[in-house]
Amino acid sequence: ALSVAAGQGVFSLGRVQTPTLVMICSRYLENRNFVPVKFWQLKAHTVSGGIFFNVQSTAKWEQQPEAIAALQRVKDAGQLSVKSVERKEASQEPPLLYDLTTLQKEANTKLNFSADKTLSIAQSLYEKKVMSYPRTGSRYISEDVFDEMPERVALLEQYPRFAGYAAGLDVAALNRRNVNDSKVTDHHALIITENLPGELSKDERAVYELVAGRMLEAFSGKCVKDVTIAVLSAGDTDFTVKGSVMKSAGWRAVFGEQETGGDEEAANLPPLQEGDCLPLSGVDLLEKQTKPKPLLTESSLLAAMENAGKELEDAELKASLKDAGIGTPATRAAIIETLFARQYIVREKKNLVPTDKGLAVYRIVRNKKIADVEMTGMWETALAKIEAGSMDADTFRKGIEVYTAQITAELLLVQLSVxxxxxxxxxxxxxxxxxxxxxxxxxxxxxxxxxxxxxxxxxxxxxxxxxxxxxxxxxxxxxxxxxxxxxxxxxxxxxxxxxxxxxxxxxxxxxxxx
Structure with a gap:
C-alpha cells in the first residue's frame, strides 16, 4: 500500500521492521535537534600522604557568575576538609554466557562487525564443529552441559591466548551462575565444543575468541574491589571523589580488562579520615555542556530491540515482551539488513543513520499501530494464548485480516514528501x-x-x-x-x-x- 501511495519504488513495512526503523529515526532526530545547555563545575586539586588527587564539585551551576562566585569562596577557604568517608567491598559477578544477540552486540562494539556478519561467522564456526548452535536466545546451560565444562576449560589450555588463564582456573569450583535448566530454551547458550579449532580465518578466530573468552569469564569468580567514596568541603561547596583498589580480578583477568572510571574517579586514594584538613593546591572552573543521546549503532540497536517493551504500561503486553523484545536472536540481523537493502538506513562510521527515504517512511508511519511496539506485544500475547489453547487461531487470523485492511486503507491515503x-x-x-x-x-x-x-x-x-x-x-x-x-x-x-x-x-x- 505504501508503494502504491508513493507511486514508484518499493516501500516495505513489517511488524518488526517498522518499529525498528522508528527507533533509528526517532533517535537520529532527537540527536540532531538536541540543543546543548552549558553548565559549570569546579575541580579542586589536593594532596595527602604524598598522593595527589582531584575532587569534583557535586553542584553544577547553570549560570557562570554563580560558579565564579563559588570558585572564589573555595579559594578563600584555602583548604579542603573531609566531611565523610565510606569504605566498602564491591564485588561484580561475571557476565552470563552469550546468546546470539549479545554476541552480535559485543562483536559490533569490539570488532566493528555487523550483526549479519557475526551470525554468518558463528554459523561457519558451528559447521566446523568448534562452537555450539548459534541461533539461540538463551544465556544459560543445563546441568548435563555443565558437567562437560571442566573438559572444555581444559581444552583451552592448548589454545595460546587463554592457556595461562585456563590452566589456573579451578575446574572443581566453576561458577554455577549460568546453570539453570528452566532458562534453557530450544538451544543452550553459546559455548565452544570439545574440538580445538584448526585453520580459521582472522574474523573466525576473533569471534571464536570472544565466545571462548566469555565462557572462561562466565565460569570464573567474582571481581572484588575495595571502594572508597569521600566527600570533602571548601567554603560552602562539597566535592566528591571515588577510588578503588583491585583485591581480586576474578573474571576480569581473562582479557585483562579494567573498568574505566569517570573524570572524578582516582585509581587509588590515600587513607582519608573524617575531619582531616587537606591543602588546596588549586581549583579550576570547568565549562561543560549537556550531551544528546548518541546515535544508535548496531550494538545499541540490538539492545533496544531486545529490550523493547520495557516502557509499556500495560502489564500483560509488557509481560509478553519480557525476555523477548521484538524479533528473535535469529531474525534481528536480517531485519537490520533489510533496512539497509530497502535504502532506509546507511552506516556513518559505526552509527546507523536514516536516509531521506527512511525518514519519509518514518514520518508517515510513526503514529500508526504498525510502528508501535505495543502492536507486537498484542500479537505475542495472542500467539501465547493460542499456544495455551485459550484463544482460537481462526479468531486471531480474522483480527489480523481486519487490521491489515485498516492499515492498508490508511497508507493508501498518504504520499511521500520531501x-x-x-x-x-x-x-x-x-x-x-x-x-x-x-x-x-x-x-x-x-x-x-x-x-x-x-x-x-x-x-x-x-x-x-x-x-x-x-x-x-x-x-x-x-x-x-x-x-x-x-x-x-x-x-x-x-x-x-x-x-x-x-x-x-x-x-x-x-x-x-x-
Missing part, C-alpha cells in the same frame, strides 16, 4: 509536486514528464540540491563531478527552458597584469 518536511511544486506543469525516490525525483502529475536523475557525473544529488534546482532553476556550486576522462570538476546545475539539466561553469577572473 525530507525535512520540504515540498516544492513542479515548474513544468505547475500542477504536480516533486516526489523524491532513491534514484530520481519526478513530478506527481502522471501526465508530466519532468524527471531529474540523482546521479549526475558520478555525483549523487541530495534532496536539498534538487529542491534548489527546481525552485531557483540553478544550484550553488557543487564540487566533485567526474567527467568521462576521469577528471574531477566543480560546477552549478541549471534547469533550462526545456527542463533539461545542464552544467554552468563559473568564469575564472583574469589575473590583473603587474
Amino acid at each position: 525530507a525535512n518536511g520540504e515540498t516544492c511544486s513542479c515548474p513544468k506543469c505547475n500542477n504536480g509536486r516533486i516526489l523524491f525516490y532513491p534514484k530520481v525525483a519526478k513530478c506527481s502529475n502522471v501526465d508530466c514528464t519532468l524527471t531529474i536523475f540523482r546521479n549526475k557525473c558520478d555525483k549523487q544529488l541530495s534532496d536539498k540540491q534538487i529542491v534548489e534546482l527546481v525552485t531557483k532553476r540553478k544550484t550553488g556550486l557543487i564540487k566533485g563531478f567526474k567527467g568521462k576522462n576521469g577528471k574531477v570538476f566543480d560546477a552549478s546545475l541549471v534547469l533550462n527552458e526545456q527542463f533539461n539539466v545542464g552544467f554552468s561553469f563559473s568564469e575564472k577572473k583574469a589575473k590583473p597584469k603587474k
Whole structure:
C-alpha cells in the first residue's frame, strides 16, 4: 500500500521492521535537534600522604557568575576538609554466557562487525564443529552441559591466548551462575565444543575468541574491589571523589580488562579520615555542556530491540515482551539488513543513520499501530494464548485480516514528501509536486514528464540540491563531478527552458597584469 501511495519504488513495512526503523529515526532526530545547555563545575586539586588527587564539585551551576562566585569562596577557604568517608567491598559477578544477540552486540562494539556478519561467522564456526548452535536466545546451560565444562576449560589450555588463564582456573569450583535448566530454551547458550579449532580465518578466530573468552569469564569468580567514596568541603561547596583498589580480578583477568572510571574517579586514594584538613593546591572552573543521546549503532540497536517493551504500561503486553523484545536472536540481523537493502538506513562510521527515504517512511508511519511496539506485544500475547489453547487461531487470523485492511486503507491515503518536511511544486506543469525516490525525483502529475536523475557525473544529488534546482532553476556550486576522462570538476546545475539539466561553469577572473 505504501508503494502504491508513493507511486514508484518499493516501500516495505513489517511488524518488526517498522518499529525498528522508528527507533533509528526517532533517535537520529532527537540527536540532531538536541540543543546543548552549558553548565559549570569546579575541580579542586589536593594532596595527602604524598598522593595527589582531584575532587569534583557535586553542584553544577547553570549560570557562570554563580560558579565564579563559588570558585572564589573555595579559594578563600584555602583548604579542603573531609566531611565523610565510606569504605566498602564491591564485588561484580561475571557476565552470563552469550546468546546470539549479545554476541552480535559485543562483536559490533569490539570488532566493528555487523550483526549479519557475526551470525554468518558463528554459523561457519558451528559447521566446523568448534562452537555450539548459534541461533539461540538463551544465556544459560543445563546441568548435563555443565558437567562437560571442566573438559572444555581444559581444552583451552592448548589454545595460546587463554592457556595461562585456563590452566589456573579451578575446574572443581566453576561458577554455577549460568546453570539453570528452566532458562534453557530450544538451544543452550553459546559455548565452544570439545574440538580445538584448526585453520580459521582472522574474523573466525576473533569471534571464536570472544565466545571462548566469555565462557572462561562466565565460569570464573567474582571481581572484588575495595571502594572508597569521600566527600570533602571548601567554603560552602562539597566535592566528591571515588577510588578503588583491585583485591581480586576474578573474571576480569581473562582479557585483562579494567573498568574505566569517570573524570572524578582516582585509581587509588590515600587513607582519608573524617575531619582531616587537606591543602588546596588549586581549583579550576570547568565549562561543560549537556550531551544528546548518541546515535544508535548496531550494538545499541540490538539492545533496544531486545529490550523493547520495557516502557509499556500495560502489564500483560509488557509481560509478553519480557525476555523477548521484538524479533528473535535469529531474525534481528536480517531485519537490520533489510533496512539497509530497502535504502532506509546507511552506516556513518559505526552509527546507523536514516536516509531521506527512511525518514519519509518514518514520518508517515510513526503514529500508526504498525510502528508501535505495543502492536507486537498484542500479537505475542495472542500467539501465547493460542499456544495455551485459550484463544482460537481462526479468531486471531480474522483480527489480523481486519487490521491489515485498516492499515492498508490508511497508507493508501498518504504520499511521500520531501525530507525535512520540504515540498516544492513542479515548474513544468505547475500542477504536480516533486516526489523524491532513491534514484530520481519526478513530478506527481502522471501526465508530466519532468524527471531529474540523482546521479549526475558520478555525483549523487541530495534532496536539498534538487529542491534548489527546481525552485531557483540553478544550484550553488557543487564540487566533485567526474567527467568521462576521469577528471574531477566543480560546477552549478541549471534547469533550462526545456527542463533539461545542464552544467554552468563559473568564469575564472583574469589575473590583473603587474
